Structure formats: structure tokens, C-alpha cells
Amino acid sequence: MTELLVGTRKGLFVLRGDPGRPFSVAHRVFAGDVAEFADRDPRTGRTFASVTSGFYGPRVYWTDDVMADRWKQAEGPGFPEGSQSSVERTWIVKPGEVPGQLWAGVDPASLFESRDDGETWSVNEPLMKEREANTWNPGQGGLALHSICPWPGDPLKLAIGISAVGVWLTEDGGATWRTGYPGLVPEYIPEEAREGSNALCVHNMHRAPLRPERLFIQFHGGVYRSDDAGATWNDIRKGLSSDFGFPLAIDPADPDSAYVIPLVGAEDRTTPGGAVKVWETRDGGASWTARSEGLPRENAYLTILRQAFGTGGEGEELQLYFGAESGEVFGSADAGKTWFEVARSLPPVTSVRVA
Amino acid sequence: MVSLRPPLRDLAGGSSDVELEGSSLLAVLRSLETQHPRIVGWVLDEHGRIRRHVNVFVNGEMTREDLPLEPGDRVHVVPSITGGCR
Numbered sequence: 001m002t003e004l005l006v007g008t009r010k011g012l013f014v015l016r017g018d019p020g021r022p023f024s025v026a027h028r029v030f031a032g033d034v035a036e037f038a039d040r041d042p043r044t045g046r047t048f049a050s051v052t053s054g055f056y057g058p059r060v061y062w063t064d065d066v067m068a069d070r071w072k073q074a075e076g077p078g079f080p081e082g083s084q085s086s087v088e089r090t091w092i093v094k095p096g097e098v099p100g101q102l103w104a105g106v107d108p109a110s111l112f113e114s115r116d117d118g119e120t121w122s123v124n125e126p127l128m129k130e131r132e133a134n135t136w137n138p139g140q141g142g143l144a145l146h147s148i149c150p151w152p153g154d155p156l157k158l159a160i161g162i163s164a165v166g167v168w169l170t171e172d173g174g175a176t177w178r179t180g181y182p183g184l185v186p187e188y189i190p191e192e193a194r195e196g197s198n199a200l201c202v203h204n205m206h207r208a209p210l211r212p213e214r215l216f217i218q219f220h221g222g223v224y225r226s227d228d229a230g231a232t233w234n235d236i237r238k239g240l241s242s243d244f245g246f247p248l249a250i251d252p253a254d255p256d257s258a259y260v261i262p263l264v265g266a267e268d269r270t271t272p273g274g275a276v277k278v279w280e281t282r283d284g285g286a287s288w289t290a291r292s293e294g295l296p297r298e299n300a301y302l303t304i305l306r307q308a309f310g311t312g313g314e315g316e317e318l319q320l321y322f323g324a325e326s327g328e329v330f331g332s333a334d335a336g337k338t339w340f341e342v343a344r345s346l347p348p349v350t351s352v353r354v355a
Numbered sequence: 356m357v358s359l360r361p362p363l364r365d366l367a368g369g370s371s372d373v374e375l376e377g378s379s380l381l382a383v384l385r386s387l388e389t390q391h392p393r394i395v396g397w398v399l400d401e402h403g404r405i406r407r408h409v410n411v412f413v414n415g416e417m418t419r420e421d422l423p424l425e426p427g428d429r430v431h432v433v434p435s436i437t438g439g440c441r
Binding site: 053054055056057059073078079080081083084086087 | 362363393396397398400401402404406408409434435
């Protein structure tokens with residue numbers, strides 16, 4: 001049985017089922033609030049949810065029993081006294097590389113760290129000072145730190161992706177930061193303004209765990225690969241039906257793999273031609289193959305958001321799941337070769353993770 | 356007296372009316388957080404500002420944090436009327 005954590009505009013859904021047929025709603029919690037993101041820490045089994053109330057603001061909850069109706073509210077993330085910032089939403093919670101450590105990315109773009117399995121959070125001050133001392137412009141979804149890529153086995157190295165100030169890298173556990181900009185091209189601003197611009201709209205970023213110096217980005221117009229830990233980037237969009245999209249996924253067993261779900265460019269943001277296709281590369285982006293068997297082939301204009309594409313397992317048994325703003329969830333249990341409908345008629349889906 | 360509606364009422368242990376003391380609205384709301392820690396972060400943000408979509412009325416007048424309060428003042432905490440979005 002597979003368990004999915006599906007965040008929606010109207011609460012978090014726990015879906016359970018066997019791949020190949022629709023899943024059941026096993027539980028719903030945070031009804032009425034936006035469940036921005038939820039994931040389970042595989043080290044502890046603890047589940048985290050980022051929830052935003054339109055009235056009462058954002059908070060992070062955790063539970064050791066995903067079927068509970070009442071989850072524990074974390075202390076934070078919240079900015080310290082002296083900062084003028086307030087947390088608008090938490091985009092991601094990511095396990096770190098030492099016991100008890102988790103990272104969280106929020107809007108306005110800041111990184112928070114927990115050392116007690118997510119019960120309390122403190123801001124990474126060096127990165128916060130970078131933001132407060134410089135001009136960082138938000139994307140349409142806000143000034144979002146949404147991608148956090150730890151380096152397997154090395155807690156000092158971290159890559160983060162921010163919309164819209166690009167890739168930031170640390171090799172000393174967050175004490176100092178530098179940018180990873182070369183190669184990323186902001187084609188959405190005038191050509192004469194691109195040189196030196198920090199207006200780099202990363203939509204989603206993932207690291208290949210078996211070759212940690214390799215990262216992939218779905219960009220706001222373009223797909224990129226880095227082979228030097230995020231210092232420089234190579235354009236790998238050639239062959240895709242569109243270079244726009246939000247999420248990206250990888251097969252942890254294959255450093256040459258990436259999956260994207262192209263959408264018609266920024267002016268539309270729906271699946272091209274009314275057909276839903278996931279595109280896969282197994283050669284680092286040199287070539288792409290459309291995977292659509294079992295997915296809607298006509299009259300389907302879906303929008304899939306950046307956190308709404310999750311994976312479980314690896315290799316031939318890699319499971320892939322994605323959800324749409326129109327409330328459908330689709331899945332594959334054979335690394336994308338075939339797909340099935342997991343759920344329909346959910347509220348707009350904001351995130352999907354395999355628990 | 357501070358009147359609360361769901362979900363704040365639930366976070367205050369089911370109390371719809373809470374007797375609190377304080378010389379200003381902010382002091383009363385901080386006192387509310389002290390008595391009912393699960394409310395921390397719901398009405399006031401991390402900087403002690405009333406959240407944008409929360410309305411606080413004192414004796415029927417919508418107001419902000421720095422209003423001085425007198426004994427017997429009646430405080431209502433309600434979500435703002437922001438329907439029609441989603």
C-alpha cells in the first residue's frame with residue numbers, strides 16, 4: 001500500500017491505496033485552511049505540515065500519528081525581534097543531515113533550522129541579512145524559498161532555490177552564502193538588463209543523491225543541470241514541448257534522470273494542447289521522452305504547482321505522483337511508463353509527497 | 356472581557372469569554388497568549404501586530420494594538436470579512 005500526503009487549498013488529505021487503481025481518502029485534517037506542503041521525515045516517521053489560515057496566518061504542525069485530528073503546533077518559524085519581516089507562508093520542510101535537524105524555507109525568502117525534530121525553529125541569520133541588505137524581488141507566488149537540497153552525508157553543504165533570486169549555496173552550514181548564477185538566463189526581462197541581474201526565478205530544484213554535485217532546475221522558462229554543485233548551469237530544455245513548468249522530480253537511483261511537467265508558458269500555465277504529459281530524461285537532459293500512457297490526452301488543461309510532484313522508491317519501481325489545481329491526482333508505479341488516476345475532485349492541489 | 360469565536364475559542368480550551376487584565380489592547384492580547392499558549396501566533400504576528408485579516412473590536416469600535424483599555428471594556432476578536440476569494 002502507498003500513502004500520499006496531498007496538500008490542498010482546503011486542508012491536507014491522506015490518501016491510501018494500491019498503485020494502479022484509485023486511492024481512498026484515509027484522513028483529512030486542517031479543513032478550510034491551505035495545506036501548503038506536507039512531508040514525512042523517513043528517519044523518525046514524524047509528519048510535518050505547513051498550513052496557512054487566510055485569517056490567522058501561517059504555522060507548521062507536526063505529528064507522530066498522521067491519522068490524528070489534532071497535530072502539535074511548532075514554535076516557529078518566526079522572525080526574531082529586530083527583524084521587520086513576518087512569515088507569510090512556509091513552502092517546504094526538509095530533513096537535514098544530522099539527527100534532529102530539519103530545514104524550512106519560507107516567504108519572505110528565509111531559511112529556518114530545527115535541531116529538535118521540528119518542534120522549534122530559528123532563522124538562518126546570515127541569509128536573512130543578505131535579503132534585508134539587498135533588493136530581492138518576488139515572483140508571482142511571493143518571495144519564496146521553496147527548494148532545499150542537502151548534500152547527502154555532509155551537513156555543511158546546502159543548495160537552496162528562491163523565486164526570484166536564484167540559487168544560493170553554502171559550504172559551512174549556513175554561516176556564509178554565495179550565489180550560483182552563471183548559466184541561468186532570465187529571458188523574461190529585457191536582454192540588456194540580464195547581465196548581473198539577480199531576478200532569477202527558480203521554480204523547483206533537486207539534487208541527485210548518488211552524484212551530489214549534480215542538480216536540476218525547472219526554471220521560469222528553461223530547464224537546467226549543474227554538474228558542479230550549483231556553481232554553474234547548463235541549459236537542457238531542448239526537446240521539451242515547453243520550457244515552462246513548476247515541479248521537477250528525479251529518480252534517486254539514477255543521477256542522469258529528471259522528470260518535468262511542461263506547461264504552456266507564463267501567460268497560460270496549463271498543459272499544452274489539453275494533453276497531460278510528463279517528460280523524462282535518462283541522459284542528463286540530452287534527450288527527453290514524453291510519458292503519457294494513462295494520462296488525459298484531450299480536453300485536459302491542468303496546472304501542476306511546484307510542490308505537487310512527489311516520488312517514492314527508485315529505479316524500475318520508482319513511484320511518481322502529481323496533483324493539479326483542478327483536483328486530480330495521477331500516479332505511476334513503473335517510473336512513468338504508465339499512469340493511473342489516483343483521485344479526482346479534490347480541492348486545488350498544492351503539494352504531493354509519498355509518505 | 357475578551358470574546359472569542361472558533362477556532363480561537365477551541366485554542367482557548369473552549370472558552371468563548373475570557374477575563375483578562377491589561378492597560379492596552381496589546382497587553383490584553385499578550386495576556387490572552389500567556390493564559391492560552393496555543394493562541395500564540397494566531398492573533399498577533401511574531402512582532403506583536405494584529406494580523407492583517409483579524410479584526411479586533413473594543414466596545415464595538417474596530418481598533419489596533421495601541422489603544423488604552425479601561426476596566427470593563429469589551430474586546431471581540433473576529434476574522435475579517437474576506438469572502439469571495441476561494
